[in-house]
Amino acid sequence: MKKFALFSALFLLFGLCGCAKKPVENVDEYPSGPTEEEPAPPAEDGPELVDPEPSEGPAPPAHMHAAAGDRLFDAEKHWYVCADCGEKFSVSDHTMEGGMCTLCGYRVAEAFETAPAAEGCTVVGLGTVTSPDLLLPEEVDGKPVVGIAERAFAGESITSVTLPASLQTIGERAFAGCSGLDVVRFLSAPTVGADAFSGCKVSRVECEGLSVWQKICFAAPTSNPLFSGGRLFFGETEAEALSLSGEVLPYAFYGCISPKRAEMVRGTLGAECFADCTFLSDVTLGTDVTVGENAFEGTAALEEGGAEVYFGEHLIRYRGAAKRYEVRAGTKSIAGGAFEGNTLLERVTLPEGLLFLSERAFTGCLALQSISLPSSLLEIGAEAFSGCAALEAVSFPASLVRIGERAFSGSGLKSASFSLAEGWTSAAGTVVLSDPLAAAERLKAADAAAIWLEAGRKLPETDRNAL
Ligand SMILES: [Zn+2]
Ligand SMILES: [Zn+2]
Incomplete structure (x- = not known):
């Protein structure tokens, strides 16, 4: 009875002025719950009584809530549950910093920003993704990821990117100016727009194999992440000796320092497909091969060859x-x-x-x-x-x-x-x-x-x- 009277007095004092400070209580009565003297972690936001707004909301509790355990949360709010009465209390918004709530640890689900596209969707930006190692999904909301939009990641602080197997196109300047981008993994053979990797210094490019790599359609030298002297790997094996056939598209190996030997019995070599492959010194071509413009410009095989x-x-x-x-x-x-x-x-x-x-x-x-x-x-x-x-x-x-x-x-x-x-x-x-x-x-x-x-x-x- 004495306790109730004390509470009522305090309620009048604090509740009516709209100031929801919790009353001073005997902490021994509520050993498990956070109090003003011993707030639950994290300390800067101790639980409070449900705001005892007289006009609306639940009636004020007849006791001091005591948290039953750690702070709970959903996508919108975080709160405690009272061990005595089971009510939620101290409900408030997350304090988000860098994608994470500083109080309860709630993280926004990382998701790339996408836009609808024919036959699927296109990634247009990082969205809520904070990791510098991008792992692009094959599907978003059940729709296959078929494209990366123009400038989607231009200038971002990215270290590596794994492109999805569903990918068909990479837009112009999609990764332009990603100066920290070091590793690129292809799981499909997309068409790659102009300057998609300009301003990058990718040192390692991975692809499943030559048959996939040969189908990637690069619009220009800087569409190819190898252009600044990168190494190309098929699986774990560096692509040093190439046995080619069919059609090698323009700029396919532009600037790559991996190829040392290349042979082709029949097929076509696209424009500048080996340009600036500075270590390519041994080339064997069969009769039924056509050689595109400046296909071997800048290779050791050509530069050491003299006037003809x-x-x-x-x-x-x-x-x-x-x-x-x-x-x-x-x-x-x-x-x-x-x-x-x-x-x-x-x-x-x-x-x-x-x-x-x-x-x-x-x-x-x-x-x-x-x-x-x-x-x-x-x-x-x-x-x-x-x-x-x-x-x-x-x-x-x-x-x-x-x-x-x-x-x-x-x-x-x-x-x-x-x-x-x-x-x-x-x-x-x-x-x-x-x-x-x-x-x-x-x-x-x-x-x-x-x-x-x-x-x-x-x-x-x-x-x-x-x-
Ligand atoms: Zn309670
Ligand atoms: Zn929170």
Whole structure:
């Protein structure tokens, strides 16, 4: 009775003025509960009586609550439960700092920020994720993660990233400026936008194997996390000796210091696919290989080769100062960019048996006046003679199957004669090339599309994608 009277007096004193300070109590009566003298941890927010607002809420308790145990919480609040009456008390909001409540330890569930996308969702930012080692999920709310948006992680303090197996695209500049990013793991073969890894210095890139890596489509050198001298691992094995086939896409190994040897029996090597692979010294190419523009620029194999470099039956580069040059007998292809920008050459002789002139092979050879195309030639690559202002006449052999887009754009072409004028086709339909003057005009147009010979002609294997 005496105790009740004391409580009532204190309630009037504190409760009516809206000040919810707890009354002084005999701590011995409530040994397990937090009190003002002995607050429950953490100390800075001791439990209090339920606010005894007279107009609403539960009626004030007839005793001092005593916590039954540790502070409890959900996503919104934290509280104690009274050991005596079972009521919640001292209910209040979390005090969040860096994703965690400083009082009860509640953590916001880490989740990347996503946006809906066709066939799934796209990660657009870190969301509530605080770890520098990103492990991107394959699914968010049951939707597959198919993309990483432009600039999604640009400039973030990230150490490593594991990309999901469901990933199809990485947007432009997605990881640009992540200067601490050291390790990147690919579990799929996405298309990677321009500058996705620019400003990064990734030292280790992991991928399941060459067959996956070969399918990753890099838009530019800085789309490839290897570009600044990274090492590439297939599983735990560094990719030092590569046995390639099929299509190696542009920039596939750009800047990577792992490859030392590469061999390919048949297939296509995309533009700059091995550019700046400074330790690549041993390259073996079979006959049925086409070599894209500057595929080996900056490799030991090329830089140690001097003015003219052949890999097997392929002329990779000519940087001599002669006015006339005769390509070695037995050569099967001229690599992309092989003569590019040589302003001294006037006359080039190509050997019988040559099959391919790859893209930009003679681009910008301003003095080139004469080129005789052998009767074995199957294909002339895109922009092969673009900008050859002195080149006025060309005669195409009956063997020719395809002429790439803008192959003669900006050239001096006045006459182009076709041994087989019938049956040439472009995306727009049949092309009649029986008039050498009209054919020349068509070929040197700035937007000249690729054309190819129809009518049952067997196309080179490497060319089928182009159709
Ligand atoms: Zn109670
Ligand atoms: Zn809390």
